[in-house]
Amino acid sequence: MTTTTKTNSGVLSSKIQEQIDQLFSTILSEQQKFNTTKSADSDKVDFFKNKLDSYTKNRGREFFYNYISSGRGHGPFTELLDGSVKYDLINGIGVNLLGHSHPLMIKANLEAATVDTVMCGNLQTYVDANEASIALVNSVKEKSRLKHFWFTGSGGCANDLALKLIWQKKAPKYNLIAFKKAFAGRTVATQDITDKPDFREGMPKLLNVFYAPHFNQKNPDTSLENTLSALNDLWERNPDSFCAMMIELVQGEAGFIFGEKKFYEGIFKWAKEKGIYIWIDEVQTFGRTKELFAFQAFGLDQHVDMVTVAKAAHICGALYTEELNPKPGLIAGTFNGSIASIKMGQKTINYLLNGNFYGENGKIAQLEKKFLEKFQQLQTSVGKDKLSYFGGIGTMISFEVRDGNKKVTTNFAKKLFDNGVIAFTAGQDPARIRFLLPLALTDEHINEIFTIVEKTFNEDSWT
Ligand SMILES: Cc1ncc(COP(=O)(O)O)c(C=O)c1O
The missing domain is CATH 3.40.640.10 (Type I PLP-dependent aspartate aminotransferase-like (Major domain))
Incomplete structure (x- = not known):
């Protein structure tokens, strides 16, 4: 048995490697099933509410979103404990840049299990x-x-x-x-x-x-x-x-x-x-x-x-x-x-x-361009009075709802959440809605995200 490689601590043998590879494939293929938005399962609604209430009571204050992850999700998708699946465009306030259950994440966790401490x-x-x-x-x-x-x-x-x-x-x-x-x-x-x-x-x-x-x-x-x-x-x-x-x-x-x-x-x-x-x-x-x-x-x-x-x-x-x-x-x-x-x-x-992420033609430049183009189209469609500003750089994109009033912006973020896209607010005077995009987004995802954002703009409940 080899105990430590030059760059990796922990125990390692051909049997461990084989089992890691097997687990990796099984976990990845299970996580890959979370690949589309979905509303909550009716039989999980009470369970979810109880969990949320107990956590809220424990920490002494409410959460911004009714969100507890089930630990399942793939790419831009995250599943909540109520069985709903949403686009995660804030990814842990910027942490999950590569997206949920990225192969490297699964590998890092499995390899870490071979080490003698946490x-x-x-x-x-x-x-x-x-x-x-x-x-x-x-x-x-x-x-x-x-x-x-x-x-x-x-x-x-x-x-x-x-x-x-x-x-x-x-x-x-x-x-x-x-x-x-x-x-x-x-x-x-x-x-x-x-x-x-x-x-x-x-x-x-x-x-x-x-x-x-x-x-x-x-x-x-x-x-x-x-x-x-x-x-x-x-x-x-x-x-x-x-x-x-x-x-x-x-x-x-x-x-x-x-x-x-x-x-x-x-x-x-x-x-x-x-x-x-x-x-x-x-x-x-x-x-x-x-x-x-x-x-x-x-x-x-x-x-x-x-x-x-x-x-x-x-x-x-x-x-x-x-x-x-x-x-x-x-x-x-x-x-x-x-x-x-x-x-x-x-x-x-x-x-x-x-990878091909950086530089003028990298994935990040492409995501920035696509999101700004999509926001331009959306502004034409919903009007500048509703979508008064959009902008950003790289995978950091934001927009303003009406005059950037903090309460209206918070309401909009919560409505967007209910409709299947998780973003977050930022700033005040004006407040903005902020996306921290994961790199796992495809054109198909982006089109669906903008359909949801447009639908939210066209609802009046956030105003
Ligand atoms: C620019 C900047 N600096 C520092 C921090 C603090 O980081 P942490 O929450 O990991 O302590 C944040 C967190 O949002 C941040 O955005």
Whole structure:
């Protein structure tokens, strides 16, 4: 029996491999049966309601959607515990980029079962963590100065880690520049970076964060000038006190606000001249633009000092330069992640980079084009008063319902859910409906999705 391969931990023998292959095929063919939308089974409705009520009671507050997964689903389809099957266009708020029960996911889970623990430790690590780190660092090392990767338990924790590294290097310059409508997570530090006061009601303000306007999609020509003027203003009021500029190149929770290469280059040049580090939050954008990272898609490789990832990467953490490598003692932690998620992280990176997903003619560019074309047709059909905006980049597409009123937008999202498409809301003033598309979508799926969206627009119950 071989116990460990160079790149995979766990027990392995020809018998185990044969059984893994058999299980893999059986699980995949069972999951592939979930390949079309379907309404709830009448005999499961009460059971589902009971489960939902008990979970709601337990956690003390209602869910946004009446959703509990049955653990069954394939590609863009997810089955709920009531037997209904819906299009999942939010995929775990960005995690399941490859779609449900993707072969790599099944493999990662089966391979993980051969390992002697569930979680990969930081003190006691496994070759899988090394392999995933190598895949991530290799994907950026050619053009950027990023050299190291450190695992964390979530996207918010990755941002906390990034802040600590930057603070240590820049002490005592602790002030941070962020952008209006930013979202950075729910930790004690990141709730202070997130530009949403109602997300930190009753919380003490622990960080000094100063906000500049992000790119203004309505006034692209004056955007850079406006933001630079705001930055100069911040500098004049708090001279030489900033450690970093933290930015999402595509602001996810704001409903996909993004700029142009020239805008980013302009603000990064300003920061660099003042000795301020550039920290990009790629927690939501990783894998979802025309390159593996959004900073690569915008051609900003030379500028980045710190990049945080999570969600679709299946591993969470920060990539940073040699200069930002911290002193011993600052960073540690029990877990790197589960063995299955770490294996999935490595597989995802290799799969995305070796498949035809990126570049001007890749699958992601095609999905972006198709969705924007379909929204253009839909706007002609339902009218601009109902569908007032649509836009997006890569697999991050959003639209506005009427004037972007938060309540109407929430009602629309819930109606869409009832009709068979799971999306989510984002932003406020205006609020938007947000899709985080899975790569498993075909033209046939897209046509059906737009039939459902159009039907929802034509119903009045959400208004
Ligand atoms: C841009 C961004 N940063 C950070 C986070 C926090 O990640 P997590 O929820 O994994 O802590 C999110 C989550 O939505 C995010 O979108």
